[in-house]
Amino acid sequence: MARPLKVEDHSARRQAILEAAKACFARKGFHPTTTAEICSEAGISTGNLFHYFRSKKAIIAAIVEQQGEEAKRHLAGLADEADLYEALHGFFDLVLAMASERDFANLALEVAAEASRDPDIGALVRHNDALVREGLTVLAAAAIERRQIGPGLDATQVALGIAAMIDGLFARVAIDPNFSVQGQRNTFVLMLERFLQPKASRVLFETPLCDEAH
Amino acid sequence: MARPLKVEDHSARRQAILEAAKACFARKGFHPTTTAEICSEAGISTGNLFHYFRSKKAIIAAIVEQQGEEAKRHLAGLADEADLYEALHGFFDLVLAMASERDFANLALEVAAEASRDPDIGALVRHNDALVREGLTVLAAAAIERRQIGPGLDATQVALGIAAMIDGLFARVAIDPNFSVQGQRNTFVLMLERFLQPKASRVLFETPLCDEAH
Amino acid sequence: MARPLKVEDHSARRQAILEAAKACFARKGFHPTTTAEICSEAGISTGNLFHYFRSKKAIIAAIVEQQGEEAKRHLAGLADEADLYEALHGFFDLVLAMASERDFANLALEVAAEASRDPDIGALVRHNDALVREGLTVLAAAAIERRQIGPGLDATQVALGIAAMIDGLFARVAIDPNFSVQGQRNTFVLMLERFLQPKASRVLFETPLCDEAH
Amino acid sequence: MARPLKVEDHSARRQAILEAAKACFARKGFHPTTTAEICSEAGISTGNLFHYFRSKKAIIAAIVEQQGEEAKRHLAGLADEADLYEALHGFFDLVLAMASERDFANLALEVAAEASRDPDIGALVRHNDALVREGLTVLAAAAIERRQIGPGLDATQVALGIAAMIDGLFARVAIDPNFSVQGQRNTFVLMLERFLQPKASRVLFETPLCDEAH
DNA sequence: TATGAATGAGGATTCATTCAT
DNA sequence: GATGAATGAATCCTCATTCAT
Structure with a gap:
């Protein structure tokens, strides 16, 4: 050696x-x-x-940086989709898959906690967060323009909402050991779809938004 | 002395x-x-x-316990509302108010992180979490029965969804120092309302869900 | 406790x-x-x-500071002497006494070494050194004015020379374990007296400076 | 390779x-x-x-050994001088030249410090020191016999005094960053000459030892 | 109860030295 | 010989906790 x-x-x-x-x-x-x-x-x-x-802290920094790279890669792959609502949905699916690994969720929580106390880690995490929200905002803006998602939300709100749902999902995994991502997948997808109100939701058929209105 | x-x-x-x-x-x-x-x-x-x-750990345990008491108190106050959708909405409003204090959000994150590593703290946090979800489930069940919230969700899903939104909200506050709860209040309320689809959403007037359908 | x-x-x-x-x-x-x-x-x-x-370094700093105080105290006691050559001589005697403790000499060497690598310690040591040389310079100037020490040297030179002799003495103790301050006292006193050439050297009687001139 | x-x-x-x-x-x-x-x-x-x-310590040992060789070489070159006072003076000049390099003086201090704590290095340094003092003693003895330096000192005292002056000189360089060997050369030469009292001191003309006696 | 000095295990990091290639 | 990755003992310092007063 x-x-x-x-x-x-x-x-x-x-x-x-x-x-x-x-x-x-x-x-x-x-x-x-x-x-x-x-x-x-x-x-x-x-x-x-x-x-x-160089130090223990440098390890967490490297982890956060890698998470950023990964997020960038995932987002880049979505821009080509014709249906941008589908793209957002696809990203959400990806996250659901990642969240099913409990270790991954715990690590996310830990990183967030460390970010709130160490300014350097905080800067890295905020950078990643901004990256993801920007990526989502771009997708959302295009989706809105093409009327692939419903009215009533601007692109920033869409991005924020999705980010919050993702955070909430991770929190659920980390906090509740009985929580099963696969078992509750539908709930989260429904939350997303109702939030975005695409012309044709995959879930809509089972839960028409306006059926009662008739 | x-x-x-x-x-x-x-x-x-x-x-x-x-x-x-x-x-x-x-x-x-x-x-x-x-x-x-x-x-x-x-x-x-x-x-x-x-x-x-007795120890440093006992302090965090006491904090978590107090948070549990407080949650119980808040939930108890809601059961009497006539409109249970309004009750759920009111709880969400309460949480929005708490989340506007950054210290509170940071503490919540910290507690969650500690829960994921210390089993004793974890048990307390899970207990609280179960408490809140049960409270929400009871409210949701009643609301569903009275058709005060829309179909397509069972009571457990409602509770889970609201819990996730709350966690997501806290995460946003803790992660993004530019995030303003007041500024983004609408986005979260909209998310809740679209998720629950009450007969008459407070936000619906401004952003009718089905306007395009006509 | x-x-x-x-x-x-x-x-x-x-x-x-x-x-x-x-x-x-x-x-x-x-x-x-x-x-x-x-x-x-x-x-x-x-x-x-x-x-x-606060730290290991703070210990050495405190030691150096105490040495400074002590030096100040010793010098202060000399200003009142009528014969300022005697005062200088007295200071030298004091140093000879201190140097007889091998630990003291070793410590002095160690402090000097540390001063040459750690700037903070260096500053303290240089401060002490300046203090001593200033004290000696003042005494020397007065002695010169009163013609209590011989011509050919200005006050700064006197101070520098004495300081160097003292350093040399300490170095001898630290380096040579067979060296005995008491045994070699005369050599050092002679060095001082010949350097300063007072009107009446205590050693002069045994070793007249100018006997051969006659 | x-x-x-x-x-x-x-x-x-x-x-x-x-x-x-x-x-x-x-x-x-x-x-x-x-x-x-x-x-x-x-x-x-x-x-x-x-x-x-073999080890880090072996490096310092080698350095000390080389310093010894060098000292030996320098001393050997002096024995042939006719005027042995001049020889001593020449050695002192050599040392003054070496001391003008601050690095050299720092190293000397460092070596001395290490010698006082590591017995092996100590032995080497003491060996060198003995070597130099012996060399000086031989020169001094011959100079005394030839009456090239003044009375009142035996050879060992001369060697010791010169060694101490040299140590003091190095200490001054190492301690005081404002100290200039060239600027203070005269002070040290004067100290040497007054100590040794040669028949005709180079400095004597300007600062006659016994002028006041007449 | 209140105090804060004392304890000592534990942790991040450094660094002389080894050794496989 | 040359390389530099690997080793792991050693070091400074921290901090939860104890306890004498």
């Missing part, structure tokens, strides 16, 4: 440490997790961690 | 410590806050705190 | 820690000495030290 | 490491300097250092 690690190897090791840290943070939270635990989870020695990350 | 404090004095001091702790936790989080900081904020000596709370 | 320590007690404890630290630093140097060693030497627990000193 | 280096290459690299280490030690001191810093300064990898020196 001496020749300079090939770049892939270095990244792979770094990523392995990040995965170990994510597991630990999801389990115990950022502050209560010791660097020794992360090292042990990653199968490396206590000192070696610091070849890959 | 030996006279037993009168009960009120004892409770008052205890409550003062709780308030101090809440302020600190909202500011820095549970783990990074030291007991010394809490004592300093409460204007007592470091040792004295432990006459009122 | 709980009532606030009386101020004397606090100072006494603080001083005890300083003495312990001085002993350790003299023995092993500043960096190689662990705070645990200091605590053990002082008979306190590892954490308690930090009630008295 | 396996060919044995030619001897010169090996020594050259070794010497390069020593120079790098000296620069680092002068800057930061022995303990605070990391082997990684030395390697970086020397332009080699962290592991490679240990092919040339």
Whole structure:
């Protein structure tokens, strides 16, 4: 173990440490997790961690940054959809899938908590958050223009509402261990659809919005 | 320096410590806050705190318990409303008011994070959460029976949806320092109303759900 | 051990820690000495030290500051002498006495070394050094004016020379374990007297400066 | 990557490491300097250092040994002088020149400090010191015998006095950043000449020792 | 009860040294 | 020989908690 690690190897090791840290943070939270635990989870020695990350805080920063990259990637993939309501719906589905992993939800909560106390982490998280909301806003604006979602909301409100639903979803997973994303998927999808009121909701058939009005 | 404090004095001091702790936790989080900081904020000596709370953890437990009491009180007040949709709406309004205090939202986030790592705190938080959802479920069930909210949702789904919206709201406050509860109140109310589809939504007048259908 | 320590007690404890630290630093140097060693030497627990000193560095800073106070006190006592050459001589004698304690000399060396790497300590040491040289300069100037020391030197030179002799003396003690201050006292006194050329040197009788001139 | 280096290459690299280490030690001191810093300064990898020196301590040992060699060489060159007072004076001049490099003085201080805590380094330093004092003693003895320096001092005292002056000089450089060896050269030369009282001091003409006696 | 000094386990981080390549 | 990743003991400092007064 001496020749300079090939770049892939270095990244792979770094990523392995990040995965170990994510597991630990999801389990115990950022502050209560010791660097020794992360090292042990990653199968490396206590000192070696610091070849890959300047500090414990740098680990959480890297995690947040990766989450940002991932979010960017996901959003980028949606812009090409013809039906932008479907695009928003697709994003929401994606998030529902991610939220089904309890570790992922716990980590999200932990990151949010850390963001509210450490200004540097806070800046990163807010950056990601702004990124997602901007992405959603762009989609929403186009959807509104094409009348693919109902009236009564401007693009910013749509983005905010979806963001809040997503946060709420993660919170439910993190707080309630009996909560099952799959079991409650319909409730959240319904909440989204009723909020956005697309011309033709997938759920509409079962729950017509205006049936009683007749 | 030996006279037993009168009960009120004892409770008052205890409550003062709780308030101090809440302020600190909202500011820095549970783990990074030291007991010394809490004592300093409460204007007592470091040792004295432990006459009122067995441990640091007992403080957060007491905070969570008080939040539970408060939630119970709020919910109890709603059962008498004639229009149960209005009752649900009123609860939501109450929460919106609480969420406008950033400290309160930060504390909620912190409590949630701690709950996800400490099983004892977790149990208390889940207890509170169950309490609130049960309260909401009862209200929702009655509202559904009286057809005060629209069809397509069962009582549990209503409760879950409202809980998620509330969590989402708190998350927005905690994450985004530019977020203004008052400024975005409409978006959240709209989300609630579209979700519940009451016969006559307060917002409906301005943004009729089915206007285009005619 | 709980009532606030009386101020004397606090100072006494603080001083005890300083003495312990001085002993350790003299023995092993500043960096190689662990705070645990200091605590053990002082008979306190590892954490308690930090009630008295913010950091390890603060300990050395306090030591240097005390040395400054002491120097000031010594110099102040000399200004009243009628014969200012005697005053300078007296100061030198004082230093000779201090230098006979090997620990003292080792500590001085250690402080000087630390000063050359830590700018904060450096500033303190230079402040003390300036203090001493100023004190010596004032004495020297008066002595020169009264012709109590010989011509050929200005006051600054006198001060510098004495300071260098003192440093050299300490260095000798610290470096050479066979060196005995008492045994070599005469050499140093002679060096001083020949340097200052007072009208009547105490050593002159045995070692007339100009005997060969006759 | 396996060919044995030619001897010169090996020594050259070794010497390069020593120079790098000296620069680092002068800057930061022995303990605070990391082997990684030395390697970086020397332009080699962290592991490679240990092919040339068994340990970090071995580096300082080598530095001290080289200083000893150098001192020996300098002293050897002086024995041939006809006027042994001039020889002593020349040695002092040499030292004045070396002391003008602040790095050199810092290193000397650092070495002295390390010697006082590490017995092995201490032994080496004391060996060098003895060497120099012996060299000086021999010169002084011859000078006394030839009456090239004044009476009142035996050879050992002369050696000790010169050694102390040199130490004092180095200490002045290391402690006082405003101190200029060139600016204060005269003071130190005067101290030496008055101490040794040669028949014809270079400085004597300007500052006759016995002018007042007439 | 109130005080705050004392305790000491624990945690992040550093760094000399090793060793596989 | 050269490399630099890996090791893990060691260090400074923090902090919840105790307890003598």
